[in-house]
Structures are given as structure tokens and as C-alpha cells.
Amino acid sequence: xxxxxxxxxxxxxxxxxxxxxxxxxxxxxxxxxxxxxxxxxxxxxxxxxxxxxxxxxxxxxxxxxxxxxxxxxxxxxxxxxxxxxxxxxxxxxxxxxxxxxxxxxxxxxxxxxxxxxxxxxxxxxxxxxxxxxxxxxxxxxxxxxxxxxxxxxxxxxxxxxxxxxxxxxxxxxxxxxxxxxxxxxxxxxxxxxxxxxxxxxxxxxxxxxxxx
Amino acid sequence: xxxxxxxxxxxxxxxxxxxxxxxxxxxxxxxxxxxxxxxxxxxxxxxxxxxxxxxxxxxxxxxxxxxxxxxxxxxxxxxxxxxxxxxxxxxxxxxxxxxxxxxxxxxxxxxxxxxxxxxxxxxxxxxxxxxxxxxxxxxxxxxxxxxxxxxxxxxxxxxxxxxxxxxxxxxxxxxxxxxxxxxxxxxxxxxxxxxxxxxxxxxxxxxxxxxxxxxxxxxxxxxxxxxxxxxxxxxxxxxxxxxxxxxxxxxxxxxxxxxxxxxxxxxxxxxxxxx
Numbered sequence: 001x002x003x004x005x006x007x008x009x010x011x012x013x014x015x016x017x018x019x020x021x022x023x024x025x026x027x028x029x030x031x032x033x034x035x036x037x038x039x040x041x042x043x044x045x046x047x048x049x050x051x052x053x054x055x056x057x058x059x060x061x062x063x064x065x066x067x068x069x070x071x072x073x074x075x076x077x078x079x080x081x082x083x084x085x086x087x088x089x090x091x092x093x094x095x096x097x098x099x100x101x102x103x104x105x106x107x108x109x110x111x112x113x114x115x116x117x118x119x120x121x122x123x124x125x126x127x128x129x130x131x132x133x134x135x136x137x138x139x140x141x142x143x144x145x146x147x148x149x150x151x152x153x154x155x156x157x158x159x160x161x162x163x164x165x166x167x168x169x170x171x172x173x174x175x176x177x178x179x180x181x182x183x184x185x186x187x188x189x190x191x192x193x194x195x196x197x198x199x200x201x202x203x204x205x206x207x208x209x210x211x212x
Numbered sequence: 213x214x215x216x217x218x219x220x221x222x223x224x225x226x227x228x229x230x231x232x233x234x235x236x237x238x239x240x241x242x243x244x245x246x247x248x249x250x251x252x253x254x255x256x257x258x259x260x261x262x263x264x265x266x267x268x269x270x271x272x273x274x275x276x277x278x279x280x281x282x283x284x285x286x287x288x289x290x291x292x293x294x295x296x297x298x299x300x301x302x303x304x305x306x307x308x309x310x311x312x313x314x315x316x317x318x319x320x321x322x323x324x325x326x327x328x329x330x331x332x333x334x335x336x337x338x339x340x341x342x343x344x345x346x347x348x349x350x351x352x353x354x355x356x357x358x359x360x361x362x363x364x365x366x367x368x369x370x371x372x373x374x375x376x377x378x379x380x381x382x383x384x385x386x387x388x389x390x391x392x393x394x395x396x397x398x399x400x401x402x403x404x405x406x407x408x409x410x411x412x413x414x415x416x417x418x419x420x421x422x423x424x425x426x427x428x429x430x431x432x433x434x435x436x437x438x439x440x441x442x443x444x445x446x447x448x449x450x451x452x453x454x455x456x457x458x459x460x461x462x463x464x465x466x467x468x469x470x471x472x473x474x475x476x477x478x479x480x481x482x483x484x485x486x487x
Contacts, residue, residue: 029244046362050382086267
């Protein structure tokens with residue numbers, strides 16, 4: 001009996017010590033909060049949001065644009081790709097985006113590059129929310145146009161003309177683009193190509209008046 | 213206050229505690245994992261489902277030890293203290309099954325249910341939850357990226373349905389939806405025809421908690437030497453355990469119904485090591 005109680009006490013001390021250690025010395029609490037609780041995996045939710053792909057000047061809750069987006073916007077339209085682990089929808093979109101920009105990177109990498117599309121430089125920033133910095137992760141809510149709060153999410157930031165000013169204008173897409181009529185990888189690719197074409201046109205029309 | 217009323221109060225309080233995350237009311241989103249089965253996709257969820265963290269830790273050949281250990285340690289901590297009592301005293305799905313239990317108890321009296329319940333294969337069927345835990349939470353997540361969450365009926369109930377109701381017309385079903393819907397319907401049928409059917413046979417979180425009954429401080433003790441084997445306790449047990457012959461059974465959820473029912477008061481809660 002005494003031996004059994006000793007085993008119980010040892011097990012409890014071991015588990016509580018390890019749990020306390022994890023809280024104190026690892027970022028696991030923040031990882032779970034920011035990577036699981038605050039951001040939903042849309043395929044886990046078994047739903048696709050019905051949103052439009054129209055460009056807008058208004059960020060979610062009128063937040064200011066992310067600094068890294070503004071820094072890159074002088075080079076060309078910025079493409080933000082939000083993805084995550086254990087997310088079937090993200091896995092569907094991952095090869096499509098690689099085809100779109102003809103780039104190669106790992107799913108858990110922090111990756112950004114100046115890709116080229118129709119001879120225009122496109123700053124492409126890949127953000128796996130489970131393996132990234134706070135700055136990149138926090139920018140997701142800025143461009144969460146329809147307050148979906150889920151991944152996969154794609155944002156194209158370009159330039160638009162508004163009452164005498166040239167300002168950043170963006171659109172955000174969610175999920176596997178099924179609600180835009182895309183059911184195959186080829187259709188998803190064509191849809192994104194059209195969207196990029198449109199964003200480049202807007203960028204070219206307005207870049208002369210843009211003051212970062 | 214009677215034990216079963218205390219348990220109901222505990223279930224209701226913990227149900228509301230699990231739902232403090234609705235934006236603004238009060239919007240408490242924490243980085244904890246629930247020690248029971250509840251979905252972080254619920255608009256009001258306060259914490260993360262432990263299965264989601266485990267699935268993410270082994271996503272497609274990767275291994276993130278922090279996300280693997282964190283939910284196991286939370287469950288382990290409570291498991292060592294109280295065994296599987298979380299299922300009976302805290303889990304919102306347990307509360308739901310408490311509601312459907314009245315119908316299930318009526319079904320239990322039918323000849324077919326009696327025959328199936330007494331079948332020798334029934335006790336082996338209880339291992340299904342361990343198989344589900346190992347196969348869909350760990351193996352398929354690691355090998356092909358298919359996760360239990362994609363078809364989870366509890367996620368459908370506590371995540372998908374509330375999101376659809378709160379955002380009418382804003383979402384459409386994805387590829388997994390029809391499969392999850394079928395599983396959800398089967399889940400609902402199950403909990404209406406078998407008392408605690410989900411906990412008995414399929415709950416992967418129950419599979420995580422169950423083994424801790426073997427070493428938990430709190431457990432149910434039966435004075436077998438004085439037992440007259442009237443079997444009232446076994447009949448009332450929502451988990452269908454042969455109570456007089458159980459000793460730290462991984463299926464026991466410490467609901468205390470047998471404690472209340474035993475006419476000889478031979479069944480008690482024990483607190484090993486605390487006396």
C-alpha cells in the first residue's frame with residue numbers, strides 16, 4: 001500500500017513539475033492560444049466562408065496596415081499566404097500557390113521572396129501561423145476582411161485611388177476557393193492568376209502617385 | 213446537497229466556464245487545453261481541444277513535442293488526482309448524455325438491448341476508443357495528414373452548428389461536411405439508445421483519461437467480501453460496468469451512482485494517500 005501511494009505521489013510530482021516547467025520555460029501557452037484557439041482551421045470546421053473577392057481600402061476593424069506589408073508594397077502588389085499545420089484546406093492550397101509563383105519551400109518554413117508574375121515583381125510572404133513570428137501572425141487579423149478568423153487565408157495588397165490619395169487596397173480569400181466556383185487545382189490556379197492580374201493592373205495605374 | 217445534484221451543478225458550472233470566449237462576453241481566450249472533449253471552433257470556446265493539439269504535434273511526419281506533451285500533462289494531472297471523474301463531473305458531452313440518458317435507460321430494458329449488452333463481444337468493443345485515438349489522432353495525422361477533427365461529431369455539434377447558426381448564409385459546407393454530418397447523426401442516435409454510448413465506445417479523450425483510473429488518488433471502492441451481489445449497482449451504472457467485480461476499472465467515470473444506490477452502503481469514494 002505504501003509503495004502504491006509512493007508511486008501516486010511520484011507520478012503527481014512528475015506531471016505537475018513537467019506541466020509547471022512547460023508553462024515557465026516554453027512558449028506552449030502562447031502557441032496554443034495563438035495557433036489553435038484564436039485561429040480556426042476552416043477544414044476542421046467543415047465549412048467554407050462565402051465571401052467576395054472585391055478589393056477594399058478598409059482593414060478589419062480599421063487597423064493600420066502591417067509595416068512589413070507597406071515596406072514591400074513599393075516593390076509590387078504583396079501576396080500574403082496564411083497556412084497552418086494539421087489543416088486539410090491548407091494542404092490543398094499549398095501546391096497551388098507553389099505553382100502560381102513557381103517557388104519551392106517547406107510547409108513549416110518561414111518563407112518570403114520576390115516572385116514574378118506577368119513580368120511584375122510580387123512580394124510573396126508565406127506565413128505558417130504555427131511556425132512564425134508574432135509580427136507576421138498578428139497581421140492576419142488586419143486583413144481578415146470578413147472576420148472569418150480562419151486558415152487557409154490569402155491576401156493581395158495593391159494600390160487604389162481614393163479621394164485624391166493613392167492608398168493600399170486589398171482583398172482576402174479564404175479556404176480552398178470552393179465558394180468562388182473552384183473545385184480543382186487548375187481552377188484555383190486560374191482564379192488566383194486572374195486576381196493577381198487585376199491587382200497588377202490596379203498597381204500599375206496608381207503606383208506613380210503612391211507615397212510610402 | 214445530494215451527490216448527484218452536486219455533480220449536475222459541477223457540470224453546469226464547468227460548461228459555462230468552457231464557454232467564456234465569446235467576443236466581448238467576456239471574450240476570454242486562453243492557451244490551455246480542455247481536459248475533456250470540447251471544440252475550440254465553438255465561437256464561445258475558452259480553450260483548445262486536447263485532440264487538436266495532439267494532431268497538430270504529429271502533422272504529416274513532423275513532431276512538436278510541446279504540443280504533444282501539453283494536453284497529455286493537463287489530462288495526466290487531473291487523471292492522477294481524480295481518474296476519469298472529469299467525464300462525469302466536467303465534460304459538456306457528459307452533460308449532454310446525462311440529458312439523453314433517460315431515453316437510453318428505457319431502451320436498455322428492451323430484450324434486444326439486454327441481449328446485446330450481455331454479449332461477450334461488448335467488452336472488447338470498448339477498445340474502439342483506444343483504436344480511434346491511436347489511428348485517427350496519431351497514425352493518420354502523422355502519415356497522411358487526415359485528422360480525427362475533420363470528421364469529429366463533437367466538433368460538429370459544438371463548433372460547426374453554432375458557427376452556422378450565428379452566421380446564417382456566411383458559410384457553405386466543405387468536402388468533409390457530409391461525412392461529418394453522417395457521423396454526427398450516428399452519434400446522436402448512439403447517445404439516445406445507449407447510456408453514455410459515446411464515452412463507453414468512442415471517446416478518444418476518455419481513452420486518454422481511462423488508464424489513470426489505475427493510479428488515481430480518488431477512486432470507487434467496493435467491499436466485495438460483504439457484497440450480496442444484488443447487482444443494483446451494475447444496473448444503475450451508466451457505463452455498464454460489473455461494479456461488484458471492478459477494481460479501478462478504466463471505464464469508471466466516478467459518477468457515484470453506484471455509491472448512492474448500494475443498499476448495504478458497501479461502495480464508497482476512496483481517497484488513497486490523502487488520509
